[in-house]
Amino acid sequence: MESPREENRVLSVSEITRRIKGVLEMGFSEVWVQGEISNFKHHTSGHWYFTLKDEGAQLSAVMWRSRVAQVLFQPTDGMKVMVRGNITVYEPRGNYQIDCLQIQPLGVGELQLAFDRLKKKLDAEGLFDEEHKKPIPPYPQVIGIVTSPTGAAVRDMINILARRFPGIDVILVPVKVQGIGAAEEIAEAIRDLNKYGGIDVMIVGRGGGSLEDLWAFNEEIVARAIYDSDVPVISAVGHEIDFSIADFAADLRAPTPSAAAELVVRDRSEILETLRNFCYTNQQHVSTIINSNKERVHRLTESYSFNKPVDLLRQRSQRVDEMEHRLIQSLSHHISFHHHRSESLMKRVHSLDPHMVLKRGYAMVRKVEHGVNGDKEKIISSAKQLAGNDDVQIKFHDGTAHSVVSKIVEEK
Helix, strand or coil: CCCCCHHHCCCCHHHHHHHHHHHHHHHCCCEEEEEEEEEEEECCCCCEEEEEECCCCEEEEEECHHHHCCCCCCCCCCCEEEEEEEEEEECCCCEEEEEEEEEEECCHHHHHHHHHHHHHHHHHHCCCCHHHCCCCCCCCCEEEEEECCCCHHHHHHHHHHHHHCCCCEEEEEECCCCCCCHHHHHHHHHHHHHHHCCCCEEEEEECCCCCCCCHHHHCHHHHHHHHHCCCCEEEEECCCCCCCHHHHHCCEECCCHHHHHHHHCCCHHHHHHHHHHHHHHHHHHHHHHHHHHHHHHHHHHHCHHHHHHHHHHHHHHHHHHHHHHHHHHHHHHHHHHHHHHHHHHHHHHHHCCHHHHHHCCCCEEEEEECCCCCCEEEEECCHHHCCCCCEEEEEECCEEEEEECCCCCCCC
């Protein structure tokens, strides 16, 4: 018998299984599968084994112990769920199965149970604590919105923001708000707005719907993204009666997206009216204060207490004038007295002037002494100072006579 060609060679069971495994695992990575749970088994190892089925087929499923701890509800047979995972092949039996990464209940009862368990878990971790919540800025300039770009909610929010405060900047990050992958997109959008910077506040939400429709906002990944956000977050999910995990984690809950837009900015016309009233009130207040103080000053200036110091000042001023007058009179008298006295002294000094004495008939005698170094003159006040033949000069008021002493006669 001829051997088959290389391309048609016979494969072993293991080889064909590995090839199938490669094709399946490469082609079905992170798929979402919806079905009903049957044959659920919680193994002593901690792993979950079960079957997903619908009307026409069934699929084996496994969820490892490390991921089981993240599931917030208890799967049971007959429960409808949605599973995210990778298709793998269990080679020893040649069976393909889904390796579950995430599991979500589809029934309302199961969803509510999952909601309550996640809320309790996150509350215990402190994600809802009031002290962690950030204040919403009163006058934001840039607002980020995380929602569907096609829903009525985003149109309502943008219209309200434009009407209430024209010119405000709005940055929309479009995301899916329900279905597979919605929670991941919402969480990533929140992180992106934080990285973008310059955002004063963000609104995260969508319009109304069923519990299944709103479920993306009940996912743990969204709650943690809101909690970790440095930008204040307003949650606006569904209608007023709807509550989501995002509402509890957010810094502020708005009952609807439209209400969120009204909460995040004040009406511009109301602000302007408030400013006008403030300016008017302040102007009136200042005018009242000025008029009141004017009247008070007027009363003070007219009062006796105020005018008494003025009167005292005037009296002191008059007293100063009188003292100045008396001082001037005293100085004048003193000057006149000393002037007369000076004139008298001058007259006496003048009368003692030798020249004046000579005019009254007196004469001044000087003795001339001849020496080697020249002649010297000496005033003679006594006849005893002269001797015969002394040269003398006799000075009169109108001239000088030179003479020689011939005789000295002493008076007794």
